[in-house]
Amino acid sequence: MLDFKYDFDDIIPLPISSDAEGELCQIMYDDDYKHLMGIARAMLESKELSERALHITNSVVEVVPAFYTIWNYRYNIVRFLYGENAEALDKELDWLDEFTLNNPKNYQIWSYRQAILQLHPKPSFKRELPILHSMIDDDTKNYHVWSYRRWCVLFFKDFTKELAFAGDFIRRDVYNNSAWCHRMFVLKNYHPSAQEIEAEITYAKEMIEKAPQNISPWNYLRGIHEVFLSGNYSPETVEFALSFVGDFFERKFSINHEGSLCEEAPVVESSFALELLATVYSKRREHLQKAKEAYHGLIAWYDPIRKNFWEYRLGLLEKDEGK
Structure with missing residues (x-):
């Protein structure tokens, strides 16, 4: 699990289990895992913020992708080493893209991306679009990715492509409730005109006619009337x-x-x-x-x-x- 890029001989690994006598259930970790996690725990305990600490977090999340504490540790390391260095943060996002493609259901990834973008001096929505489209295209109802897209839209204050984006996925699958929710999210946040509201009512009705016993467009139709037309x-x-x-x-x-x-x-x-x-x-x-x-x-x-x-x-x- 550890390569020889960095020397960790000065680190005394901390135990990852109590090994107390009479424990109800002891987890049988292998030696490599205990060594890796022990070093990571020791470096976290000492608050080391270094390139080798960044490397160790990479090794840990490869083994345990949802290890929230290590993701938080990685963020602190990146912030300390790179500050607002745009080039270095772009490289971090490049690494994260690769990791994301291999871990599509990991919630921590998206929280970490948000933190990096907030740290970045020149964040780009355009840069986020390929990974977002790839992830949603692969799993059109991945809640974590849709949530992150909503976050991005608000963070970058860019709603220009969102109705069309949601519409593409509704056209592919009229039952895609995630896409319907995204469409309503867009409407609620960019103050549509009366003409646009009427167009959305027509759109909802057209989709209902395709599948009358589909709750999503009915909820959308009701939502438009309740939110924008005072329930009339x-x-x-x-x-x-x-x-x-x-x-x-x-x-x-x-x-x-x-x-x-x-x-x-x-x-x-x-x-x-x-x-x-x-x-x-x-x-x-x-x-x-x-x-x-x-x-x-x-x-x-x-x-x-x-x-x-x-x-x-x-x-x-x-x-x-x-x-």
Whole structure:
């Protein structure tokens, strides 16, 4: 695990386990691992900030990529050795690119990248784009990478490519909730115009038509109305949602003494359309009965897994009706 680039003969390795008698479970580390971690612990303990200390952190994270304490130690070394030396920090990012490609699910990588960019005197969003695209292209729902992209967009204050970026991944997979969340994040942070909001509503509807029982574009459509339109849903949006619930609201339902619907379930193309309509109808007293019917339908037929939540919403409606 250690090469001969640096001499560590002056370092007395610290133990990495207590070896106490009667330990419930002793981990059987091999000798090379104990030697490496022992040297790393000793250098960390002495707060050595040197090129060989940087080298030892490289060896450690190759073996244990998620070792947060060592990543923090590495950052302190880099800051001490290189300060705001742009060329040296670029080399550190080059090394990190290679490491990132081999450890796509490692959370610590992305926190470390943030710290290095914040240290860098001339950080570049353009430089980050290839690794970001490569990582998301390889795993289109990698939460850590999407989170880091959001961080970068805010750090560099550059939203210009983000709607198109998210749109590319939604086009590849309309069920990619990470891409939908990124798209909403963009809207919330760059203050779109009224025309852009209308365009996004149209976009959401087009994606819903591709897959009506897909929660992501329905949430996006609702989010636009709640965040940017003060919860006011246009008649066109209501009609759009109604087109996915068949004759649900034309039926006359009867409710038994247990509060359940007695009839067989009407054909509904999207339970999420019914959920949106329940939200819309609950805002107007004259439509509360429709909202109650929608919640009963979700409880009984279309979304019983969230029965407790729908019963809670139904209870709120009944309280409002009693006022």
